Amino acid sequence: MIITNNDWVFNKYKNSLNVVYIDGTFKDVLIAVRDKLHMGHELLTHPLGSSVKPSETPYKSIMITDNKNNINFNSIYMIENAIITYDKFNKDKLKFINEKIAEDLKLIDLTVLESALNI
Amino acid sequence: MKLELGYIFIKDIQFSDVSKVENGTLYVNKEEVKALILEDQNFKKADVELAKPGESVRIMPVKDVIEPRVKVEGPGGIFPGMINKVETVGSGKTNVLKGAAVLTTGKIVGFQEGIIDMTGPGADYTPFSKLNNLVLVCEPIDSLKQHEHEKALRFAGYKVALYLGALAKNLTPDEVEVFETPTLVEGLKMYPGLPRVAYVFMLQSQGLLHDTYVYGVDAKQSLTTMIYPTEVMDGAIVSGNCVSACDKNTTYHHLNNPIIHDLFAEHGKTLNFVGVIITNENVYLADKERSSYWSAKLVEFLGVDGVIVSEEGFGNPDTDLIMNCKKIEAKGIKTVLVTDEYAGRDGTSQSLADADASANAVVSAGNANEVIELPPMEKLIGHVKVADVIAGGFDGSLHKDGSITAELQVITGATNEMGFNKLSAR
């Protein structure tokens, strides 16, 4: 399952994979993933993939298991740390993203996700 | 494997009719370099500028920094698998234009990190302000996709670096340094009493603008493996990583890996520098687990007593770093980690995205969130238009007078996690 707020990811994979589109911020994606993890899903990709900081990009796609199991504490630990890390970045710069930049950032998010899909 | 690095010290760089090195000055024929870049039809325009230490010059956005080197004797050529063939490098003789560098700039994607100031407070934070730089400003053809643009720019940089390096092929070096790694068996016999040490070298590997290549192979696709330290000195590992400026390893960093140099300095004296293990930082968690298990396995197999582990990047590589540390320490092998910190602008946030009690020996390259003021520079090289357009197009803001309030993150090489610099934090 892919949780994402990147419409490029949603549009590209909605018919072939289980994609949940979040109409919200990077943090909304982290929270949505966190909620799923507490219900027994597991993280498949690191929630802070890519060195583009949360202060530089509003887009994030994260892959988790489709199936639920017992709670995986490593996943919980990772998502909670990711949220803490997210909060420490100053997001003022995000106001200045124009369409071209947004496209570039969506592309980066997409390619980083795809680096995991190729497995 | 034994390599002799011959340093030709470059103290100045100038344009001239004939490209050559004479009395410590690198003379460059601008038109030849431009023509070299334009061989790649993905570029519609190319310009070449000079940036010297102390000049009031700001270069941005910087993509890569490359040191000109050339193979003088021995198998293979610099940047094997990229420009040259894949024959194993790292032995024989290599000449280096020490004090010079090729800088590539390019607005490949929207975020504009990668600033180098040649003077002022910003200059202190980057080692590249001390070099004589040849800056490539290349315009891609319209509609060139980002992947292709990145690749084209990367290759342009290597080509120009090799072109300049070739000028040193027949020169007598000002200074020679010799590096030798014995085979495992030889090493055991030569240094029976010395602690055995290896270097676990983590490479960024997450996708577009986040990749590293080893003999031309994308590190993302590679299992953890070993390499001779001198192969790295011949450009076996190159950077396709443009994010983020402060803690990505430029190709210059790879060529001059300080951990490799400082381990060699002690080799045979206080330690036996057995070898280098390269491992990746994929975003897929199972890959992280696989790679770190593999690192620990190789380290144990080599029979080393301790390792230095360096990471590249922010956030998810912290998880790889901690995984490598935990698994290696669990085998009774001691670790020292080298990393930078993102402790927030006020320095109070948790510096790393992951942690473990076994990581009890850490070298810090500084807090990348520290806010700095960069005064305006007289000349701007790179993509001026972008700099003008958006206040805040940089991390922080570009002020009307041209000064920038930004986090240390934006300066190329500022918090390098190979321990290249003296900056630290407590």
Added chain:
Amino acid sequence: MMKIVHYINQFFANVGGEEMAHIPAEVREGIVGPGLAFQQAFKDEAEIVATIVCGDSYFNENMDEAKKTIIEMVKKYNPDLFIAGPAFNAGRYGVACGTIAKAVKDELNIPVLTGMYVENPGADMFKNNIYIVSTKNSAAGMRDAVKKMAPLALKLGKGEKIGASSEEGYIPNGVRVNFYEKERGSKRAVKMLLAKLSGKEFQTEFPMPDFDRVTANPAVKDITKAKIALVTSGGIVPKGNPDHIESSSASKYGKYDIDGVTDLTEETYETAHGGYDPVYANQDPDRVLPVDIMREFEKEGKIGSLHRYFYTTVGNGTAVKSAKAFAEKYAKELKADGVDAVILTST
């Protein structure tokens, strides 16, 4: 010239030891005791205009009153800087220094500085609120303490930018500050590895966050059936301190049998602890180790039983490492003896 008010305890003012720890705060003009060493270090740049002397017991037992009074005293001099201590490893002095320094900073808005040994309880309590210079663990380290405190004090008084903890000598306070080392990171890594490999001491540049959180056990299901043990760091020992547990920086603990003992008395028990006024604990040791009450509860069926052994040590300046080691031993034995819960008393 920078004006400084200095705060010290009864011991450093040469008024007396523990027996004089009850004296209330008083102001003396100029320098008293260690202030002289500071003044010599400050030369012409600063002057200690007044010294406030206060007993550690008085401060700790009358905190609100003491803070109010002392702040008024400090206010009168309108100083540019306030220095407390250094307290080295004296726990109550450290807490007093930290408390008063923070109060002065918060209420009078002037820079403050204190100094203490990193294991002083006052250090953990206040290191994130005020600058605390890291000192040695006893007054023998006074010269070293002043050497570090004086320059930092002048910087604070002048409003200069304060550098990283390792540069300025203060206990890391959770704020990471960038600075330039003498050698590059890779060299420092090689040196650190060599030290770690040979078992030598080394300092990590980034301490991992403290993982020492102990998760609480679930509540005792039925306290009326539970076997409860008493454990103390208040130093209660059989009269005569047969095992010679030290009055501070204890290197050992004691395990004593109270089978049949229903009450601790002045004749049979005493306190070995040197960090508080022993008078009341010696008069009735139950005040620190409540055997009498536990026996009452036992009789009334409020608890199952009082375990026949109690464990004791002196918490005064005892290293965290030692405390942990003792506790590991107790824990094993207590578990083996079927104890369900422990009441821990300190001072």
